[in-house]
Amino acid sequence: MRIKNYYKNLPHKTIERLSQYRRALFICLDNGKTHIFSHEIAQIQHITPVQVRRDLMLIEYSGTLRKGYNIQDLIDVISDIIDDKDGIKAAIIGMGNLGRAVLKYVRGKRNKLEIVAGFDSNPEKIGKTFEGIKCYSVEDLEDEIKKQNIKLGILSVPGDKAKDTTQHLVNAGIKGILNYSPKPVNVPDGVYLEEYDMITTLEKVAFYIKMNEEMEKEASKKDNPEKGKGR
Amino acid sequence: MRIKNYYKNLPHKTIERLSQYRRALFICLDNGKTHIFSHEIAQIQHITPVQVRRDLMLIEYSGTLRKGYNIQDLIDVISDIIDDKDGIKAAIIGMGNLGRAVLKYVRGKRNKLEIVAGFDSNPEKIGKTFEGIKCYSVEDLEDEIKKQNIKLGILSVPGDKAKDTTQHLVNAGIKGILNYSPKPVNVPDGVYLEEYDMITTLEKVAFYIKMNEEMEKEASKKDNPEKGKGR
DNA sequence: TTTTACCTGTTATTTTATTAACAAAAATTT
Protein backbone atom coordinates (compact mmCIF):
# COMPACT_ATOMS: atom_id res chain seq x y z
CA MET A 1 0.00 0.00 0.00
CA ARG A 2 2.60 2.48 1.03
CA ILE A 3 4.81 1.44 -1.85
CA LYS A 4 2.00 1.69 -4.35
CA ASN A 5 0.61 5.03 -3.32
CA TYR A 6 3.40 6.95 -1.66
CA TYR A 7 3.31 9.57 -4.39
CA LYS A 8 -0.02 10.76 -3.12
CA ASN A 9 1.83 12.43 -0.28
CA LEU A 10 4.31 14.24 -2.44
CA PRO A 11 4.35 17.99 -1.81
CA HIS A 12 2.61 20.05 -4.48
CA LYS A 13 5.79 21.90 -5.20
CA THR A 14 7.61 18.64 -5.77
CA ILE A 15 5.01 17.59 -8.34
CA GLU A 16 5.62 20.82 -10.23
CA ARG A 17 9.35 20.40 -10.08
CA LEU A 18 9.20 16.79 -11.23
CA SER A 19 7.51 17.99 -14.40
CA GLN A 20 10.18 20.64 -14.80
CA TYR A 21 12.98 18.18 -14.17
CA ARG A 22 11.59 15.93 -16.83
CA ARG A 23 11.47 18.74 -19.32
CA ALA A 24 15.09 19.59 -18.54
CA LEU A 25 16.05 15.92 -18.80
CA PHE A 26 14.50 15.61 -22.24
CA ILE A 27 16.61 18.53 -23.39
CA CYS A 28 19.77 16.99 -21.94
CA LEU A 29 18.99 13.67 -23.57
CA ASP A 30 18.62 15.46 -26.91
CA ASN A 31 22.06 16.91 -26.36
CA GLY A 32 23.50 13.42 -26.10
CA LYS A 33 24.07 13.27 -22.36
CA THR A 34 23.36 10.05 -20.48
CA HIS A 35 24.01 11.09 -16.88
CA ILE A 36 23.46 14.27 -14.91
CA PHE A 37 24.41 15.60 -11.45
CA SER A 38 22.02 17.21 -9.03
CA HIS A 39 23.88 20.50 -9.35
CA GLU A 40 23.41 20.47 -13.11
CA ILE A 41 19.66 20.00 -12.84
CA ALA A 42 19.66 22.68 -10.16
CA GLN A 43 21.49 25.12 -12.39
CA ILE A 44 19.01 24.65 -15.21
CA GLN A 45 16.04 25.10 -12.90
CA HIS A 46 17.50 27.95 -10.85
CA ILE A 47 17.22 26.07 -7.58
CA THR A 48 19.67 24.42 -5.21
CA PRO A 49 21.18 20.95 -5.64
CA VAL A 50 19.81 20.01 -2.23
CA GLN A 51 16.32 20.74 -3.40
CA VAL A 52 16.82 18.42 -6.34
CA ARG A 53 18.23 15.61 -4.22
CA ARG A 54 15.49 16.00 -1.69
CA ASP A 55 12.81 15.71 -4.36
CA LEU A 56 14.48 12.62 -5.79
CA MET A 57 14.72 11.16 -2.31
CA LEU A 58 10.99 11.61 -1.93
CA ILE A 59 10.32 9.64 -5.08
CA GLU A 60 12.87 7.08 -3.88
CA TYR A 61 15.10 7.41 -6.89
CA SER A 62 18.78 6.79 -6.36
CA GLY A 63 21.64 7.97 -8.49
CA THR A 64 25.15 6.66 -8.69
CA LEU A 65 27.76 8.23 -6.52
CA ARG A 66 30.18 10.35 -8.56
CA LYS A 67 28.29 9.55 -11.74
CA GLY A 68 25.00 11.24 -11.01
CA TYR A 69 21.59 10.20 -12.24
CA ASN A 70 20.85 8.19 -15.34
CA ILE A 71 18.76 10.54 -17.41
CA GLN A 72 16.60 8.01 -19.24
CA ASP A 73 15.98 6.09 -16.01
CA LEU A 74 14.98 9.19 -14.15
CA ILE A 75 12.66 10.27 -16.94
CA ASP A 76 10.97 6.87 -16.69
CA VAL A 77 10.61 7.06 -12.93
CA ILE A 78 9.17 10.56 -13.04
CA SER A 79 6.81 9.51 -15.84
CA ASP A 80 5.59 6.58 -13.78
CA ILE A 81 4.64 8.95 -11.02
CA ILE A 82 3.15 11.93 -12.76
CA ASP A 83 1.65 10.38 -15.87
CA ASP A 84 -1.63 8.53 -15.93
CA LYS A 85 -1.11 4.95 -17.06
CA ASP A 86 -3.86 5.17 -19.67
CA GLY A 87 -3.19 8.77 -20.62
CA ILE A 88 -5.45 11.78 -20.13
CA LYS A 89 -7.34 13.45 -22.93
CA ALA A 90 -7.72 17.21 -23.04
CA ALA A 91 -9.74 19.72 -25.04
CA ILE A 92 -9.25 23.40 -25.76
CA ILE A 93 -12.29 25.59 -25.50
CA GLY A 94 -11.81 28.82 -27.41
CA MET A 95 -9.60 28.38 -30.47
CA GLY A 96 -8.34 31.95 -30.65
CA ASN A 97 -4.75 33.15 -30.57
CA LEU A 98 -4.08 31.72 -27.16
CA GLY A 99 -5.91 28.46 -27.66
CA ARG A 100 -4.03 27.79 -30.87
CA ALA A 101 -0.70 28.75 -29.30
CA VAL A 102 -1.35 26.23 -26.52
CA LEU A 103 -2.41 23.59 -29.01
CA LYS A 104 0.65 24.08 -31.17
CA TYR A 105 2.93 23.95 -28.17
CA VAL A 106 1.48 20.94 -26.40
CA ARG A 107 0.34 18.82 -29.32
CA GLY A 108 2.50 15.72 -29.65
CA LYS A 109 4.93 16.62 -26.87
CA ARG A 110 3.73 14.18 -24.21
CA ASN A 111 2.31 10.79 -25.09
CA LYS A 112 0.23 10.53 -21.91
CA LEU A 113 -1.37 13.92 -22.29
CA GLU A 114 -3.19 14.34 -25.54
CA ILE A 115 -5.24 17.24 -26.84
CA VAL A 116 -7.97 15.56 -28.86
CA ALA A 117 -10.48 18.31 -29.58
CA GLY A 118 -11.07 22.01 -29.88
CA PHE A 119 -14.31 23.92 -29.41
CA ASP A 120 -15.40 27.32 -30.63
CA SER A 121 -18.55 29.34 -31.25
CA ASN A 122 -17.32 31.01 -34.40
CA PRO A 123 -18.85 29.33 -37.49
CA GLU A 124 -15.68 30.09 -39.44
CA LYS A 125 -13.68 27.90 -37.11
CA ILE A 126 -16.16 25.10 -36.54
CA GLY A 127 -15.38 22.06 -38.65
CA LYS A 128 -11.87 23.21 -39.46
CA THR A 129 -8.76 21.35 -38.37
CA PHE A 130 -5.92 23.00 -36.45
CA GLU A 131 -2.61 21.22 -35.95
CA GLY A 132 -4.40 18.02 -36.80
CA ILE A 133 -7.22 18.34 -34.32
CA LYS A 134 -10.80 19.07 -35.16
CA CYS A 135 -12.67 22.13 -33.97
CA TYR A 136 -16.23 21.36 -32.85
CA SER A 137 -19.11 23.68 -32.12
CA VAL A 138 -19.51 24.60 -28.45
CA GLU A 139 -23.04 23.33 -28.85
CA ASP A 140 -21.61 19.84 -29.03
CA LEU A 141 -19.35 20.38 -26.05
CA GLU A 142 -21.11 18.21 -23.49
CA ASP A 143 -21.71 15.36 -25.93
CA GLU A 144 -18.18 15.26 -27.28
CA ILE A 145 -16.54 15.50 -23.88
CA LYS A 146 -18.57 12.53 -22.71
CA LYS A 147 -18.16 10.58 -25.92
CA GLN A 148 -14.40 11.00 -26.15
CA ASN A 149 -13.88 10.68 -22.40
CA ILE A 150 -12.09 14.02 -22.18
CA LYS A 151 -11.05 14.74 -18.63
CA LEU A 152 -9.14 18.00 -18.87
CA GLY A 153 -10.47 21.29 -20.24
CA ILE A 154 -8.24 24.18 -21.24
CA LEU A 155 -10.30 27.32 -21.10
CA SER A 156 -9.32 30.16 -23.40
CA VAL A 157 -12.62 31.81 -24.17
CA PRO A 158 -13.40 35.52 -23.62
CA GLY A 159 -14.01 36.46 -19.99
CA ASP A 160 -17.75 36.92 -20.33
CA LYS A 161 -18.09 33.35 -21.58
CA ALA A 162 -15.94 31.74 -18.92
CA LYS A 163 -18.65 31.07 -16.36
CA ASP A 164 -21.13 29.46 -18.73
CA THR A 165 -18.49 27.41 -20.48
CA THR A 166 -17.24 26.12 -17.14
CA GLN A 167 -20.75 25.05 -16.28
CA HIS A 168 -21.00 23.06 -19.48
CA LEU A 169 -17.66 21.41 -18.81
CA VAL A 170 -18.76 20.48 -15.33
CA ASN A 171 -22.07 19.14 -16.63
CA ALA A 172 -20.13 16.98 -19.04
CA GLY A 173 -18.23 15.46 -16.15
CA ILE A 174 -14.86 17.14 -16.69
CA LYS A 175 -12.27 16.26 -14.04
CA GLY A 176 -9.91 19.21 -14.26
CA ILE A 177 -9.85 22.71 -15.73
CA LEU A 178 -6.94 24.94 -16.60
CA ASN A 179 -8.43 28.40 -16.85
CA TYR A 180 -6.60 30.96 -18.99
CA SER A 181 -9.63 33.16 -19.40
CA PRO A 182 -9.42 36.54 -17.67
CA LYS A 183 -12.18 35.74 -15.19
CA PRO A 184 -11.85 33.36 -12.25
CA VAL A 185 -14.38 30.53 -12.35
CA ASN A 186 -15.86 28.21 -9.76
CA VAL A 187 -16.04 24.43 -9.87
CA PRO A 188 -17.59 21.88 -7.55
CA ASP A 189 -15.62 19.55 -5.31
CA GLY A 190 -13.91 16.78 -7.20
CA VAL A 191 -12.98 18.99 -10.15
CA TYR A 192 -9.42 20.21 -9.98
CA LEU A 193 -8.98 23.83 -10.97
CA GLU A 194 -5.89 25.77 -11.88
CA GLU A 195 -5.91 29.39 -13.05
CA TYR A 196 -3.13 31.35 -14.65
CA ASP A 197 -2.93 35.00 -15.53
CA MET A 198 -0.01 36.45 -17.44
CA ILE A 199 -0.68 39.89 -16.06
CA THR A 200 -0.05 38.67 -12.54
CA THR A 201 3.26 37.17 -13.61
CA LEU A 202 4.19 40.34 -15.48
CA GLU A 203 3.27 42.50 -12.53
CA LYS A 204 5.36 40.35 -10.27
CA VAL A 205 8.37 40.76 -12.54
CA ALA A 206 7.70 44.50 -12.75
CA PHE A 207 7.47 44.74 -8.97
CA TYR A 208 10.82 43.07 -8.43
CA ILE A 209 12.41 45.19 -11.15
CA LYS A 210 11.26 48.27 -9.29
CA MET A 211 12.42 46.85 -5.96
CA ASN A 212 15.86 45.93 -7.28
CA GLU A 213 16.24 49.43 -8.65
CA GLU A 214 15.28 51.05 -5.38
CA MET A 215 17.64 48.84 -3.46
CA GLU A 216 20.48 49.73 -5.79
CA LYS A 217 19.68 53.40 -5.34
CA GLU A 218 19.82 53.01 -1.57
CA ALA A 219 23.05 51.07 -1.75
CA SER A 220 24.69 53.78 -3.82
CA LYS A 221 23.50 56.38 -1.32
CA LYS A 222 25.38 54.52 1.38
CA ASP A 223 28.52 54.71 -0.74
CA ASN A 224 28.14 58.49 -1.15
CA PRO A 225 26.41 59.34 2.11
CA GLU A 226 26.75 63.12 1.65
CA LYS A 227 24.37 62.84 -1.31
CA GLY A 228 21.60 61.16 0.68
CA LYS A 229 21.55 63.31 3.79
CA GLY A 230 18.37 65.38 3.70
CA ARG A 231 16.19 62.89 5.64
CA MET B 1 12.11 54.59 6.48
CA ARG B 2 9.98 51.76 7.70
CA ILE B 3 6.86 53.49 6.48
CA LYS B 4 8.31 54.22 3.08
CA ASN B 5 9.75 50.82 2.35
CA TYR B 6 7.75 48.31 4.32
CA TYR B 7 6.51 46.69 1.14
CA LYS B 8 9.97 45.41 0.43
CA ASN B 9 9.40 42.81 3.10
CA LEU B 10 6.11 41.58 1.75
CA PRO B 11 6.06 37.82 1.14
CA HIS B 12 6.38 36.82 -2.49
CA LYS B 13 3.05 35.07 -2.34
CA THR B 14 1.40 38.22 -1.06
CA ILE B 15 2.75 40.18 -4.02
CA GLU B 16 1.17 37.66 -6.38
CA ARG B 17 -2.11 37.76 -4.53
CA LEU B 18 -2.22 41.55 -4.48
CA SER B 19 -2.10 41.51 -8.25
CA GLN B 20 -4.88 38.94 -8.30
CA TYR B 21 -6.95 40.89 -5.81
CA ARG B 22 -6.66 43.96 -7.97
CA ARG B 23 -7.82 42.05 -11.02
CA ALA B 24 -10.81 40.76 -9.08
CA LEU B 25 -11.53 44.25 -7.76
CA PHE B 26 -11.54 45.71 -11.27
CA ILE B 27 -14.14 43.14 -12.24
CA CYS B 28 -16.29 43.95 -9.20
CA LEU B 29 -16.02 47.66 -9.89
CA ASP B 30 -17.23 47.01 -13.45
CA ASN B 31 -20.23 45.23 -11.98
CA GLY B 32 -21.16 48.37 -10.07
CA LYS B 33 -20.07 47.32 -6.60
CA THR B 34 -18.40 49.84 -4.32
CA HIS B 35 -17.55 47.70 -1.29
CA ILE B 36 -16.45 44.13 -0.80
CA PHE B 37 -15.96 41.74 2.12
CA SER B 38 -12.91 39.61 2.68
CA HIS B 39 -14.97 36.47 2.19
CA GLU B 40 -16.11 37.70 -1.21
CA ILE B 41 -12.58 38.30 -2.42
CA ALA B 42 -11.64 34.93 -0.96
CA GLN B 43 -14.41 33.19 -2.83
CA ILE B 44 -13.32 34.67 -6.15
CA GLN B 45 -9.70 33.72 -5.58
CA HIS B 46 -10.38 30.29 -4.10
CA ILE B 47 -8.60 31.09 -0.86
CA THR B 48 -9.71 31.76 2.73
CA PRO B 49 -10.98 35.08 4.06
CA VAL B 50 -8.24 35.02 6.68
CA GLN B 51 -5.62 34.93 3.98
CA VAL B 52 -7.15 38.01 2.41
CA ARG B 53 -7.33 39.92 5.69
CA ARG B 54 -3.82 38.95 6.58
CA ASP B 55 -2.50 40.23 3.25
CA LEU B 56 -4.38 43.48 3.69
CA MET B 57 -3.04 43.79 7.21
CA LEU B 58 0.48 43.46 5.81
CA ILE B 59 -0.11 46.37 3.45
CA GLU B 60 -1.72 48.26 6.32
CA TYR B 61 -5.02 48.74 4.60
CA SER B 62 -8.10 48.93 6.80
CA GLY B 63 -11.65 48.26 5.83
CA THR B 64 -14.83 49.32 7.55
CA LEU B 65 -16.40 47.02 10.05
CA ARG B 66 -19.56 45.44 8.68
CA LYS B 67 -19.16 47.30 5.41
CA GLY B 68 -15.99 45.71 4.12
CA TYR B 69 -13.36 47.28 1.91
CA ASN B 70 -13.84 50.21 -0.42
CA ILE B 71 -13.00 48.75 -3.79
CA GLN B 72 -11.62 51.85 -5.47
CA ASP B 73 -9.55 52.72 -2.40
CA LEU B 74 -8.11 49.28 -2.19
CA ILE B 75 -7.25 49.26 -5.88
CA ASP B 76 -5.37 52.52 -5.33
CA VAL B 77 -3.48 51.21 -2.33
CA ILE B 78 -2.48 48.02 -4.11
CA SER B 79 -1.46 50.05 -7.15
CA ASP B 80 0.74 52.27 -5.02
CA ILE B 81 2.58 49.24 -3.79
CA ILE B 82 2.97 47.04 -6.82
CA ASP B 83 3.14 49.58 -9.64
CA ASP B 84 6.20 51.58 -10.49
CA LYS B 85 5.53 55.29 -10.13
CA ASP B 86 6.87 56.08 -13.59
CA GLY B 87 5.63 52.91 -15.22
CA ILE B 88 7.65 50.08 -16.68
CA LYS B 89 8.05 49.48 -20.38
CA ALA B 90 8.08 46.00 -21.80
CA ALA B 91 8.87 44.38 -25.14
CA ILE B 92 7.87 41.08 -26.69
CA ILE B 93 10.58 39.13 -28.44
CA GLY B 94 9.10 36.63 -30.88
CA MET B 95 5.85 37.85 -32.39
CA GLY B 96 4.37 34.44 -33.11
CA ASN B 97 1.07 33.03 -31.91
CA LEU B 98 2.00 33.25 -28.29
CA GLY B 99 3.68 36.64 -28.46
CA ARG B 100 0.67 38.15 -30.20
CA ALA B 101 -1.73 36.51 -27.74
CA VAL B 102 0.19 38.08 -24.87
CA LEU B 103 0.30 41.42 -26.61
CA LYS B 104 -3.41 41.41 -27.33
CA TYR B 105 -4.20 40.44 -23.76
CA VAL B 106 -1.92 42.84 -21.93
CA ARG B 107 -1.99 45.85 -24.23
CA GLY B 108 -3.84 48.72 -22.64
CA LYS B 109 -4.93 46.84 -19.52
CA ARG B 110 -2.54 48.42 -17.02
CA ASN B 111 -1.38 51.98 -17.34
CA LYS B 112 1.85 51.41 -15.43
CA LEU B 113 2.90 48.41 -17.48
CA GLU B 114 3.14 49.16 -21.14
CA ILE B 115 4.23 46.96 -23.99
CA VAL B 116 5.95 49.37 -26.34
CA ALA B 117 7.73 47.17 -28.89
CA GLY B 118 7.88 43.80 -30.53
CA PHE B 119 10.86 42.08 -32.11
CA ASP B 120 11.09 39.32 -34.65
CA SER B 121 13.52 37.82 -37.12
CA ASN B 122 10.97 37.12 -39.82
CA PRO B 123 11.17 39.78 -42.58
CA GLU B 124 7.43 39.45 -43.14
CA LYS B 125 6.76 40.66 -39.62
CA ILE B 126 9.45 43.30 -39.31
CA GLY B 127 8.08 46.77 -39.84
CA LYS B 128 4.47 45.69 -39.40
CA THR B 129 2.26 46.89 -36.57
CA PHE B 130 0.37 44.54 -34.26
CA GLU B 131 -2.26 45.82 -31.87
CA GLY B 132 -0.79 49.25 -32.36
CA ILE B 133 2.78 48.42 -31.56
CA LYS B 134 5.62 48.21 -34.01
CA CYS B 135 7.60 45.08 -34.72
CA TYR B 136 11.32 45.72 -35.04
CA SER B 137 14.07 43.49 -36.36
CA VAL B 138 15.91 41.51 -33.68
CA GLU B 139 19.03 43.08 -35.12
CA ASP B 140 17.91 46.36 -33.60
CA LEU B 141 17.07 44.75 -30.27
CA GLU B 142 19.91 46.13 -28.16
CA ASP B 143 19.63 49.62 -29.60
CA GLU B 144 15.86 49.89 -29.24
CA ILE B 145 15.81 48.49 -25.72
CA LYS B 146 18.34 51.08 -24.65
CA LYS B 147 16.76 53.91 -26.61
CA GLN B 148 13.24 53.31 -25.34
CA ASN B 149 14.39 52.40 -21.84
CA ILE B 150 12.62 49.06 -21.94
CA LYS B 151 13.13 47.19 -18.69
CA LEU B 152 11.08 44.04 -19.11
CA GLY B 153 11.45 41.46 -21.84
CA ILE B 154 8.81 38.87 -22.65
CA LEU B 155 10.52 35.99 -24.38
CA SER B 156 8.44 33.96 -26.82
CA VAL B 157 10.98 32.86 -29.38
CA PRO B 158 11.65 29.25 -30.38
CA GLY B 159 13.68 27.27 -27.85
CA ASP B 160 16.88 27.19 -29.85
CA LYS B 161 16.92 30.99 -29.96
CA ALA B 162 16.21 31.54 -26.28
CA LYS B 163 19.79 31.57 -25.03
CA ASP B 164 21.13 34.02 -27.62
CA THR B 165 18.15 36.31 -27.34
CA THR B 166 18.53 36.40 -23.58
CA GLN B 167 22.15 37.40 -23.99
CA HIS B 168 21.15 40.29 -26.21
CA LEU B 169 18.53 41.41 -23.71
CA VAL B 170 21.07 41.29 -20.92
CA ASN B 171 23.61 43.20 -23.01
CA ALA B 172 21.00 45.86 -23.57
CA GLY B 173 20.60 46.24 -19.82
CA ILE B 174 17.22 44.59 -19.39
CA LYS B 175 16.05 44.41 -15.77
CA GLY B 176 13.60 41.52 -15.87
CA ILE B 177 12.69 38.67 -18.19
CA LEU B 178 9.55 36.61 -18.39
CA ASN B 179 10.54 33.52 -20.31
CA TYR B 180 7.79 31.64 -22.15
CA SER B 181 10.20 29.90 -24.48
CA PRO B 182 10.49 26.16 -23.96
CA LYS B 183 14.11 26.34 -22.78
CA PRO B 184 15.22 27.65 -19.39
CA VAL B 185 17.66 30.54 -19.67
CA ASN B 186 20.26 32.06 -17.36
CA VAL B 187 20.63 35.67 -16.35
CA PRO B 188 23.21 37.49 -14.23
CA ASP B 189 22.52 38.85 -10.76
CA GLY B 190 20.37 41.94 -10.80
CA VAL B 191 18.14 40.68 -13.60
CA TYR B 192 14.90 39.22 -12.31
CA LEU B 193 13.83 36.06 -14.11
CA GLU B 194 10.52 34.28 -14.19
CA GLU B 195 9.80 31.23 -16.32
CA TYR B 196 6.46 29.68 -17.11
CA ASP B 197 5.64 26.48 -18.92
CA MET B 198 2.10 25.48 -19.77
CA ILE B 199 3.04 21.85 -19.95
CA THR B 200 4.05 21.87 -16.32
CA THR B 201 0.71 23.37 -15.36
CA LEU B 202 -1.14 20.88 -17.54
CA GLU B 203 0.79 17.99 -16.09
CA LYS B 204 0.00 19.17 -12.62
CA VAL B 205 -3.71 19.27 -13.41
CA ALA B 206 -3.46 15.83 -15.04
CA PHE B 207 -1.67 14.46 -11.99
CA TYR B 208 -4.35 15.62 -9.60
CA ILE B 209 -7.09 14.35 -11.89
CA LYS B 210 -5.47 10.95 -11.75
CA MET B 211 -5.03 11.18 -7.99
CA ASN B 212 -8.62 12.20 -7.38
CA GLU B 213 -9.80 9.29 -9.46
CA GLU B 214 -7.65 6.81 -7.59
CA MET B 215 -8.83 8.14 -4.26
CA GLU B 216 -12.44 7.80 -5.35
CA LYS B 217 -11.76 4.25 -6.43
CA GLU B 218 -10.27 3.44 -3.04
CA ALA B 219 -13.13 5.09 -1.20
CA SER B 220 -15.67 3.02 -3.12
CA LYS B 221 -13.69 -0.10 -2.27
CA LYS B 222 -14.13 0.71 1.39
CA ASP B 223 -17.89 0.90 0.84
CA ASN B 224 -17.90 -2.53 -0.84
CA PRO B 225 -15.04 -4.17 0.99
CA GLU B 226 -15.72 -7.66 -0.43
CA LYS B 227 -14.79 -6.30 -3.87
CA GLY B 228 -11.34 -5.09 -2.88
CA LYS B 229 -10.06 -8.05 -0.87
CA GLY B 230 -7.41 -9.83 -2.98
CA ARG B 231 -4.42 -7.89 -1.52
C1' DT C 1 48.17 2.67 -0.76
C1' DT C 2 46.74 6.66 1.32
C1' DT C 3 44.77 10.97 0.77
C1' DT C 4 41.84 14.18 -1.32
C1' DA C 5 37.97 15.75 -3.83
C1' DC C 6 33.49 15.08 -5.07
C1' DC C 7 28.70 13.50 -4.89
C1' DT C 8 24.68 11.31 -2.93
C1' DG C 9 21.07 10.59 0.60
C1' DT C 10 19.12 11.70 4.89
C1' DT C 11 18.13 14.02 9.13
C1' DA C 12 17.89 18.43 11.55
C1' DT C 13 16.96 23.31 11.44
C1' DT C 14 15.19 27.45 9.68
C1' DT C 15 12.24 30.06 7.00
C1' DT C 16 8.03 30.97 4.76
C1' DA C 17 3.20 30.44 4.30
C1' DT C 18 -1.31 29.26 5.95
C1' DT C 19 -4.81 28.57 9.29
C1' DA C 20 -6.96 29.05 13.71
C1' DA C 21 -8.45 31.68 17.58
C1' DC C 22 -10.25 35.50 19.43
C1' DA C 23 -10.97 40.44 20.90
C1' DA C 24 -13.28 44.54 19.49
C1' DA C 25 -16.66 47.12 17.18
C1' DA C 26 -20.71 48.19 14.40
C1' DA C 27 -25.21 47.07 12.76
C1' DT C 28 -29.41 44.36 13.53
C1' DT C 29 -32.73 41.84 16.08
C1' DT C 30 -35.31 40.82 20.11
Next chain:
DNA sequence: AAATTTTTGTTAATAAAATAACAGGTAAAA
Protein backbone atom coordinates in the same frame (compact mmCIF):
# COMPACT_ATOMS: atom_id res chain seq x y z
C1' DA D 1 -31.56 48.61 25.71
C1' DA D 2 -29.79 44.16 25.84
C1' DA D 3 -28.49 40.35 23.12
C1' DT D 4 -27.08 38.57 18.78
C1' DT D 5 -24.86 38.61 14.45
C1' DT D 6 -21.40 39.87 11.48
C1' DT D 7 -17.15 41.40 10.18
C1' DT D 8 -12.45 43.26 10.82
C1' DG D 9 -7.58 43.06 12.59
C1' DT D 10 -4.14 40.80 15.09
C1' DT D 11 -1.64 37.40 17.58
C1' DA D 12 -0.76 32.58 18.21
C1' DA D 13 -0.26 27.96 16.34
C1' DT D 14 0.41 24.77 12.58
C1' DA D 15 1.86 23.23 8.30
C1' DA D 16 4.62 23.33 4.18
C1' DA D 17 8.77 24.31 1.96
C1' DA D 18 13.52 25.26 1.68
C1' DT D 19 18.10 25.13 3.48
C1' DA D 20 21.85 23.51 6.16
C1' DA D 21 24.60 20.01 8.10
C1' DC D 22 26.74 16.00 7.70
C1' DA D 23 27.64 10.86 7.21
C1' DG D 24 29.19 7.73 3.92
C1' DG D 25 30.96 6.03 -0.29
C1' DT D 26 33.62 6.13 -4.74
C1' DA D 27 36.81 7.60 -8.04
C1' DA D 28 40.92 9.98 -8.95
C1' DA D 29 45.23 11.94 -7.48
C1' DA D 30 49.25 11.85 -4.82
